[in-house]
Amino acid sequence: MNPFSSGTRLRDMIRAIRACKTAAEERAVVRKECAAIRAAISENDQDYRHRNLAKLMFIHMLGYPTHFGQMECLKLIASPGFPEKRIGYLGLMLLLDERQEVLMLVTNSIKQDLSHTNQYIVGLALCALGNICSAEMARDLAPEVERLLQFRDPNIRKKAALCSIRIVKKVPDLAENFINPAASLLKEKHHGVLLTGIQLCTDLCNISAEALEYFRKKCTDGLVKVLKDVANSPYAPEYDVSGIADPFLHIKLLKLLRVLGQGDADASDSMNDILAQVATKTESNKNAGNAILYECVSTIMTIEENGGLRVLAVNILGRFLSSRDNNIRYVALNMLMKAIALDSQAVQRHRATILECVKDSDASIRKRALELVYLLVNESNVKSLTKELIDYLEISDPEFKGDLTAKICSIVEKFSPEKIWYIDQMLKVLPKAGNYVKDEVWHALIVVITNASDLHGYIVRSLYRELQTAGEQETLVRVAVWCIGEYGEMLVGNAGMLNQEDPITVTESDAVDVIETAIKCHSLDLATRAMCLMALLKLSSRFPSCSQRINDTIIHYKESLVLELQQRAIEFNYIIEKHQNIRSALVERMPVLDEATYSGRRAGSVPAAVSTSQGAPLNLPNGVAKPTAAPLVDLLDLSSDEVSAPSSSGGDFLHDLFGVDLPPASSQPGGNHAQKSGTDVLLDLLSIGTPLAQSTSMADMLSSGDENKSPADILDKLGSPSGPPSQASPPVGSSSMMDLLDGFGPVSSVPENNGPTYPSLVAFESSSLRVTFNFSKQPGNPQTTYVEAQFVNKSPNAYSNFVFQAAVPKFLQLHLDPASSNTLPASGNGSITQKLRLKNSQHGKKSLVMRIRIGYKINDKDVLEEGQVNNFPRDL
């Protein structure tokens, strides 16, 4: 036997490690030791196994991997000697946890040890089992442990009790087996066993309702008696802690009584006396006493109603709250949160103290106090509380600010009595802690602002003032920039002054200055600067005098390296320079955002794309140089109307097509005209935008006659990638259109005609042409009507380049499929059919109405015929 074969002794290894000056040195020492241990393991060294395991445990505590030693634990446990078993079990508990499969191998050893003659070994096994057994082990060994609950030695009994706790937690089904043995433990005299028995019962009650019933009926009185004995017991040096006999037992008993008394009036009654006694007699100048009082108060709060006791409890809490000891105050705040549910009046009385706690120097206390304040807020005290909290916000720590801001914002939102107060509070919070304000909070603020139309002037002026001083608070800048953009003219014109305001003079260029400063500020992030650009656009329309200056700024950003800014700059610049006439309509005041919809959406956590349209900007239309969709969506309001191709045009290239005044023959259908520039804009946009239906009808409108190349080009790009189809002899104009139509293809073929039938209709008839409509609807889809249009040539000459166009009012949506051909033989020898689909969003309220225009070439002469179809069946 080589006495040096095991390497160093434990003590020496520890000394060596502690002597290392650097982490690398330590790693080297550890590595050497591990190598030695590994060698010893592979040689199956018996003698120094326990020493090696001890070393391994130390290395494990330092944080190095030690899984190679797990089997050693098992071997040690299996060896017969007590010291080996002892260290083996310790290794087991430290190096393994219940997830390891190796654990299963130990089950047999533990089983044998549980029946060992040496009671200390039994104790070791119970201890290990109680600390890390897994569910399968628990199931296997439960009967053994149950038996040991009645062992003669009290030490074994108490260990078995605690082991049982873990077993029933892992395998709740086994709880029934333990009820009876546990009940008998409650009659013990030995404090240790009593203590563990009580804990076992408490856990059994939490796990199994049956156990709860049993203990409640049989044991409540016994427990009350035990508590009485303990509370009244004379000085016992063995269990005394700072003058109180066995406070641990007190506390455990109170806990069990709490579980038993909760929800049961009889049990609660029987406890009243002893609880009162404990609450009044226990001394509270030492921690042990306070611990007991805390538990007592907790029990009183949980069991069934008893006025006198409750008052007692609240008084104790009040005393705790004003104690100088931080621990006590913390504990009191914790308890008060539970007390609020029962008796909020009593807690309100302590509001002032709690507010003081929010400002305490101790982080844990602050946190508790803030949560408590949040629970205390109601309509009557919200104003004063919020004022206090906001004042504190200024001086609070950065880590705390986030929490505090979130709480303030949510208090303000829930309880604000009137809008102006809400806005005022937010105006105070934003400059102080704007960076901590979450997105949904300021979105909600914007919604409220748009709804408070009489306060707009006041709001924008206050925001302007704040922005001067606190320009780095992100959220403040965003809200301010948006408001200045929207309500700029109120700012300059001092409109809507409230009584308590002082007038300020802000010129247009001041307002623009402010926004330019914001956009140049590099600490602000992308979304904010994008919003600034948007606001500048709005101002360029509202303040014509600054328009040039704004344009220069925007031009500067056309070269920005950031894609978002560059894109916006280019598009806005285009609007400013080329589209003066529609610009003002584009950036018109936004419609009032509907709060109900917004909060509904927010609750459903759908990103409310529309209500945050001022910023959220990322769905810009595909790169064609046209203004963004955002203002479009604004104008359209939240309920996106189906916009179909309205009849009149206003956009430049569409002017030519339809003309502003139509020939008197076609009477003005209701709703089609009075299309302001707003919708013209829509036309513009829609002509390039993606919705398919619109483009097809636009394509119709871009008919043969007018060679306006550019839109056709654009549409070409947009439209189908299919090459020019082989057409017989189409002139250029219609070919481009046909390309597109072919490309789009029959988007939806007319479905089986199994819906209700409608009589066919002669939509239009002139001396040379007749148009007939046949209708069908799909069942279950009453809003959509499928129309098959049939064109018959009544004249003796054939028509070529036959094009049918239709326009419908705003509440209808029209979709045109390509025609069967574009040559109409003479005298009704053939016909052209074309399928249309109409969707009526006002189905049932308004009937369909349509204006049609037909163009064709007869004898090399272009003819255009127009008419209006008013006589659609009512119920289409």
Place this chain on the structure above:
Amino acid sequence: MILSRGPKLCNFVEWRGYKVVYKRYASLYFCMCIDQDDNELEVLEIIHHFVEILDRYFGSVCELDLIFNFHKAYYILDEILIAGELQESSKKTVARLIAAQDSLVEQAKEQASTISNMIAQATK
């Protein structure tokens, strides 16, 4: 997190949904992690109970004692807590149990050394 706290602050910290209770003895911190609904003051008492027993066992325990005899500290802990629950509230009983087990270990060692002596002599 605990080391950064000042001396007068309360002994409880919230961490990952649990509470950590700590008590400082000279340069050593004893921490216990408990659930939200456990009694923190009681836990302070448990920590003190443990430290007092250690003190009694090692005789004026200091940090070095714990470092070089960590396994013994663990054995004591195993007599006080199992699965996180308090096992024995009497310091005397705990001391007695530990003493008994230590004497078993001594006995075993003596036996082993006599046997190994015998073998060593036999194989010389």
